[in-house]
Amino acid sequence: MDRISWVDASERWAQMQTLSDEQQRLVGPQFQQISKHAAVLNNRPQIPMMTQLMRLDGTHGTDLLTQLPGFQRTQQRGGYSAQEGAKLKGALSLLEGVVGSEHVVEALGLLIRKAEMREAVMVQMASLVAA
Amino acid sequence: MITTLEWGERELEGLRYEGYAYLKEGRWGDAITLFKALVALAAESAEDWQALTALYLQKGEYALCLEASERALALSPQDEMTRLNRAKALLITGERAAGLALATDLLTAQSELILRSAEALLLGYSFS
Numbered sequence: 001m002d003r004i005s006w007v008d009a010s011e012r013w014a015q016m017q018t019l020s021d022e023q024q025r026l027v028g029p030q031f032q033q034i035s036k037h038a039a040v041l042n043n044r045p046q047i048p049m050m051t052q053l054m055r056l057d058g059t060h061g062t063d064l065l066t067q068l069p070g071f072q073r074t075q076q077r078g079g080y081s082a083q084e085g086a087k088l089k090g091a092l093s094l095l096e097g098v099v100g101s102e103h104v105v106e107a108l109g110l111l112i113r114k115a116e117m118r119e120a121v122m123v124q125m126a127s128l129v130a131a
Numbered sequence: 132m133i134t135t136l137e138w139g140e141r142e143l144e145g146l147r148y149e150g151y152a153y154l155k156e157g158r159w160g161d162a163i164t165l166f167k168a169l170v171a172l173a174a175e176s177a178e179d180w181q182a183l184t185a186l187y188l189q190k191g192e193y194a195l196c197l198e199a200s201e202r203a204l205a206l207s208p209q210d211e212m213t214r215l216n217r218a219k220a221l222l223i224t225g226e227r228a229a230g231l232a233l234a235t236d237l238l239t240a241q242s243e244l245i246l247r248s249a250e251a252l253l254l255g256y257s258f259s
Contacts, residue, residue, distance in 0.1 A: 065185050067212045067244065069178050070151040080149075091136050100171065101132055107168030110161060111149060 022117070085115025133172050143173055150182065159190050170202070177206035181213045188216045196220040211237060211245040218249070222256050231256060 065071060080088065092108045095101040136142070150165030163186050169179040180203035187196035200217035203210060214233055221230030230252070237249035 065154055065189065067242075068151070068154075068182050068185055070147055070182065071154070073151075091138070094135050095132070098132060098135060103164070103167040103171040104132065107146065107165050110164055111146075114149075 080111055080115035080118070082115060082119045085112055085119070088112050088115065136172075138172070143169060143176075146172075147179070150179075154182070154186065159186050162186055163190070174202075175206060177203055177210065180206060181210055184213050184216050188220055193220045193224045197224070211240045211242055215240075215245050215248055215252075218252060222252060227256065 088108050088111055092105060092112065095105055095108075133139075133143075146165055146169055150162050150169065153159075153162035153165060163183065166179050166183045166186065169176060170183065173179070180199050183199040184196055184203050187193070187199055197217065197220050200213050200220065203213045204217070207213070215237055218230050218233035218237065221227075221233065234249045234252040234256075237245055238253075240246040240249060
């Protein structure tokens with residue numbers, strides 16, 4: 001990632017606030033990188049950003065759920081890329097007419113929608129950064 | 132079905148990752164959708180049945196929680212968290228004797244959290 005000044009990072013962070021929670025989650029990893037770089041390079045406080053990041057990381061786990069094997073090993077992921085989304089669509093077409101595939105079809109549909117939304121947000125972010 | 136898709140463990144782990152990501156966001160319904168797909172693709176994965184057990188309990192869908200816990204415990208009988216979740220679902224649905232018996236078994240649990248939760252369940256339901 002290119003070097004980024006605190007001012008630039010703050011500006012991008014402010015631009016991020018124009019996105020919905022759902023959209024922000026999808027670009028979370030990029031957002032996190034921006035704020036980390038800004039903090040390291042500029043040695044400036046980043047409390048509002050970190051608070052925001054913690055919120056986006058999700059703090060909804062209860063005891064029932066935080067003990068699950070995958071809870072700790074799963075980091076925030078920005079969702080499937082457009083390329084991965086296309087692969088999922090391919091998988092979906094293979095399941096057409098396959099008996100008992102309803103749950104898988106539903107899950108793939110969810111992930112494909114997420115990939116498409118992520119792609120749209122990435123385009124939006126790219127234009128914000130370029131502006 | 133997994134053969135039709137030509138999928139392997141890598142793809143399943145990708146779905147699992149998304150399931151846990153939804154779970155961390157508190158989107159139980161979406162997480163359940165992912166884990167239901169996982170058990171449809173790989174019914175022998177104890178971890179996915181354990182996740183479903185916890186998620187159904189979280190959502191208050193106790194009959195489904197009990198069904199999922201049966202599958203999870205058939206694959207991994209000693210999993211303490213699933214046994215605790217099953218005990219809770221049994222007690223909530225009025226299966227007092229079975230729930231208390233399971234909670235009593237958990238008094239020898241390795242995990243401090245499970246042990247304390249089992250003690251709390253026993254305290255809470257012994258007098259009701």
